[in-house]
Amino acid sequence: MKKILLFSLLAVSTLFAQVSKPIEMPYVEYPIESGDHDEIVQQYCLICHSFGYVLNQGKKSRPYWKGTVQKMVNEFKAPIGKEDQQIIVNYLVKHYGYESQPNPSGH
Amino acid sequence: MRHLNRRHFLGAGLLLGASALLGKETPSKPIAIPQEYTPPIIAFPEKKPMVAISDRPPLLKSAKGREIFTQAITPNDEFFVRWHLPDIPTHIDLNEFRLEVKGSVNTPLSLSVDDLKSKFEPTEVAAVLQCGGNSRKYYAVTGQATHGVQWDHGAMGCAIWKGVKLKDILNRAGVKESATWVGLNGLEKPAMDETPDFFREMEIAETLQDQIIVAYAMNGEDLPYLNGFPIRLVIPGHFSDSWVKMLSEIMVMDTYRKSFFMDVAYTVPDNDCECVVSGSDFEYKRKPIATMKVKSVIGYPSPDTLIKKGSRVKIAGVAFDQGKGIKEVMISLDGGKSWSAAKLGQDYGKFAFRPWSFEWEPKTKGDFTIMARAINRIGNIQPLPDEIGWNAGGYQYNAVDNVNVKIV
Numbered sequence: 001m002k003k004i005l006l007f008s009l010l011a012v013s014t015l016f017a018q019v020s021k022p023i024e025m026p027y028v029e030y031p032i033e034s035g036d037h038d039e040i041v042q043q044y045c046l047i048c049h050s051f052g053y054v055l056n057q058g059k060k061s062r063p064y065w066k067g068t069v070q071k072m073v074n075e076f077k078a079p080i081g082k083e084d085q086q087i088i089v090n091y092l093v094k095h096y097g098y099e100s101q102p103n104p105s106g107h
Numbered sequence: 108m109r110h111l112n113r114r115h116f117l118g119a120g121l122l123l124g125a126s127a128l129l130g131k132e133t134p135s136k137p138i139a140i141p142q143e144y145t146p147p148i149i150a151f152p153e154k155k156p157m158v159a160i161s162d163r164p165p166l167l168k169s170a171k172g173r174e175i176f177t178q179a180i181t182p183n184d185e186f187f188v189r190w191h192l193p194d195i196p197t198h199i200d201l202n203e204f205r206l207e208v209k210g211s212v213n214t215p216l217s218l219s220v221d222d223l224k225s226k227f228e229p230t231e232v233a234a235v236l237q238c239g240g241n242s243r244k245y246y247a248v249t250g251q252a253t254h255g256v257q258w259d260h261g262a263m264g265c266a267i268w269k270g271v272k273l274k275d276i277l278n279r280a281g282v283k284e285s286a287t288w289v290g291l292n293g294l295e296k297p298a299m300d301e302t303p304d305f306f307r308e309m310e311i312a313e314t315l316q317d318q319i320i321v322a323y324a325m326n327g328e329d330l331p332y333l334n335g336f337p338i339r340l341v342i343p344g345h346f347s348d349s350w351v352k353m354l355s356e357i358m359v360m361d362t363y364r365k366s367f368f369m370d371v372a373y374t375v376p377d378n379d380c381e382c383v384v385s386g387s388d389f390e391y392k393r394k395p396i397a398t399m400k401v402k403s404v405i406g407y408p409s410p411d412t413l414i415k416k417g418s419r420v421k422i423a424g425v426a427f428d429q430g431k432g433i434k435e436v437m438i439s440l441d442g443g444k445s446w447s448a449a450k451l452g453q454d455y456g457k458f459a460f461r462p463w464s465f466e467w468e469p470k471t472k473g474d475f476t477i478m479a480r481a482i483n484r485i486g487n488i489q490p491l492p493d494e495i496g497w498n499a500g501g502y503q504y505n506a507v508d509n510v511n512v513k514i515v
Contacts, residue, residue, distance in 0.1 A: 022197035023152035023332050028162035048193050048298050052161030055144040056256045058247075064254075067388070075367055077301035 030055055033095040037087045044080050044088065048072075054096055062099055065092040153331040155184045160256055164190035164295070165333055168261030173510075176406035177423045179455055179462040180233070181264030183326050188333045189238050189262060189347070191305045191368065194296040196353065199337055206276075206321070206338065210290075210359035213281030220323055220337045227271040227279075232318055233459035234343035235427045236350060238262035239373050239396045242404075243501030249493045250385030253501025260404045260508070265425070265460035268341045270322035274315045276357065282311065288360045289314045291340055294353035303367035307340070307349045308360075318343045318430075318458065321354060343458035344430035346396050346503075348373045369395045375498045382496025389499050398429040401489055402505040403436050403463070403481035412512045420467045422449075424508070425460035426481035432457040438465045439478040443491065443507075446480065469514040478509045 030051035032038060045051065060068075066089050072078040073085060080088065093099065148170045149159040160166035167188040169175040175185055201220050208216040218226075241262035246253045277289070292306040313319075322330065322341045330336045335352030342349045348368065374393035375381040383391055403426035414420055426433045437446040452462035469475065482488045490496075495506040 025165070025197060026149050026151060026159075026162065028147060028149055028159045030161075048302065050161045050163045052146060052159070052166065053256065056146060056160050056166075057254075058143070058252055058257055060252075063388075068254075075303065075371065076297075077299060077303075079299075 028052070036091045036094055038091060040084050040087050041091050044072075044078055044084065047078065048076065054092065057096075060092070060097045062089070062093045062097065065089050065097050068092075151188070151333060153184060154188075154333065157185070157188070158261070160258075163193050164195065166190070166256065167333070168258070173260065173404070173406050173409050175264075176260065176404045176425045176460075177462070178406075179265060179425065179453060179460045180326060181266060181460075183266070183328055183331050183334070186236075186264045186266065186325075186331070186334055187238070187262050190295055190333075190352070192295040192297045192302070194298060196294050197332075199294075199332075199353070201337060204337060204355075206355060206357065208276060208280045208357045208359070211283040211286040211361055212277075212359050213283065214279075216276070216280050218276070223271050223321065223323055223338065227275050229269060230272055230320055231267060231269045232320060232341065232343055233265065233267045233455035234318075234341060235263060235265045235399070235458060235460055236341075236347045237264075237399055237427075239346040239348050239502040240500070242402075242504040245492065245504055245506065246385075246495070246497060246501050249495070249506075250497045253497075254499055255501050262347075263404075265427070265455075266325045267327070267455070268320060268322040269324035269327075270320040270338065270341065272317060273319045273321055273340070273357075274317070276321060277314060277359070280357075280359070282359055285361045286311055286359045288363050290356075290358040290360055290364060291351045291354060292356040292358070293335070293339070293351045294355050305351075305368050306356075306364075306366060307351055308363060308366060308369060309349070311359075344398050344428075346373070346399055348396070372500075373502065374500065375502050380496040381503065382498055385497040387497075387499060396502050399427070400503055400505040401428040401433075401481050401483045401487040402426065403433075403479045403489065403508060405477060405479050405508050405510050408477070408510060408512050410510050410512070412510075414469060414512055414514050416469055416472050416514050418468070420469065422465040422467055422477055422479075423463065424479055425462055426479075427458075427460050428481070428483040428487060430458045431483045431485045431487070433461040433481055434484045435482045436461075436463040437480045437482070439480070440467065440469075440475055442476050443478055449479070472514050474511060474513055476509050476511050478507050480507045 032051050069085050069089050146158050146160050148156045150156045157167040165188050169185040206218045240255050242260050243253050244257035288308050290308050320341045321338050323338050338354050340351045373396050376383050377392040377394040405424040407423045426436045436449040438449050439446045449463040449465040480489050489507045492506040
């Protein structure tokens with residue numbers, strides 16, 4: 001948690017590093033479903049990107065979400081422990097995906 | 108493990124740090140989401156309200172949908188936006204901003220925007236900027252849905268770019284004989300130091316092409332911040348992942364640097380068709396996406412438009428390719444059985460959108476499918492939707508576009 005806090009503070013300092021007349025970026029709400037430890041999903045995913053990245057992909061399979069979380073850890077170096085990776089994958093499959101067969105009403 | 112409260116994230120990104128200190132709170136009521144998510148339309152700096160696919164990093168497309176593609180030049184305030192990393196400067200002081208040219212050069216340079224404007228010969232090119240993943244949602248019409256944000260045709264635009272030839276900058280610095288690659292980096296930064304930076308690499312020979320410029324103006328104005336103010340790389344004919352925004356560093360190198368975004372992310376199968384069986388995973392040899400493929404998009408009408416029988420409809424759109432030039436755009440109104448040539452509009456150059464139009468006076472009621480198919484001057488033709496080769500990343504989609512309308 002300490003590490004996360006540090007990242008956030010760094011982000012803030014970049015934002016104010018070159019003050020005189022900065023552009024003002026709006027903050028957009030991307031509501032995600034609650035439950036199944038969504039707080040862990042928020043804690044890690046939001047370090048680098050909004051939930052727009054999740055919501056605009058459509059429903060995805062378990063192997064897809066597992067591969068995506070692994071990409072975040074292996075390629076983008078997201079500091080997510082093994083246990084939390086599993087929680088995030090389960091959350092994404094339950095709320096934004098499907099177990100094996102494609103959802104016929106989805107994509 | 109402490110909970111981070113959602114409302115604090117949503118209220119303001121800056122409170123992210125503070126919210127971590129607040130401890131556990133009761134989760135709010137679940138929010139129902141529709142089956143297919145519709146992103147909000149929000150005004151961003153120097154932009155009209157745009158469809159906000161993401162705000163951090165920003166991914167925006169015109170709120171006009173297809174209609175933006177009835178004109179050859181896309182206005183700056185409606186031009187699509189796509190960044191890769193979350194920390195983007197929200198202010199650039201032109202007195203301090205410098206483009207550094209370094210590495211294997213005889214004279215390292217540190218150039219202000221004013222230097223670029225006053226000490227080099229200006230040049231202009233009209234060119235299409237298209238995301239490699241543009242239109243990828245349509246892969247799901249005939250195959251498996253691909254990875255990534257499911258863009259419709261909105262991740263493209265065409266502008267008149269003004270700036271300085273990249274080769275003039277490199278010649279001013281004097282590239283050493285040992286140099287083989289040029290690395291190009293901008294000011295967008297990851298949230299964590301460990302995350303790979305977003306940069307591009309080009310072989311020296313490629314950087315010497317006349318049409319590649321470092322642009323400081325877009326459609327006669329400064330670049331909007333969100334399109335890469337104050338300068339960006341313009342590589343006509345190439346997908347936009349190479350067009351580095353807020354360009355701050357040109358590093359001339361003797362060896363290739365491995366790069367996540369070039370070697371892993373923006374890649375297609377390394378075979379002749381650049382395709383694999385639909386539904387395959389990324390377990391294939393890859394190569395970076397590079398030049399664009401011939402494509403046309405119908406700007407008007409939009410799907411499900413009701414058209415009165417006997418009225419005169421002007422079907423309109425744009426076509427483009429990798430820079431060979433569009434030879435012809437063919438229109439079909441009967442599901443591809445017969446094709447007629449559209450009228451080509453103003454020619455802004457071989458790298459630009461070529462606008463086209465087709466007059467239609469529907470004489471019978473019912474459902475019609477309008478299709479548009481472009482052919483370029485070297486005979487490249489768009490594949491039909493069921494002919495297009497599939498890739499897991501959903502890149503380079505260029506199948507024949509189609510729109511269903513109802514004549515009433």
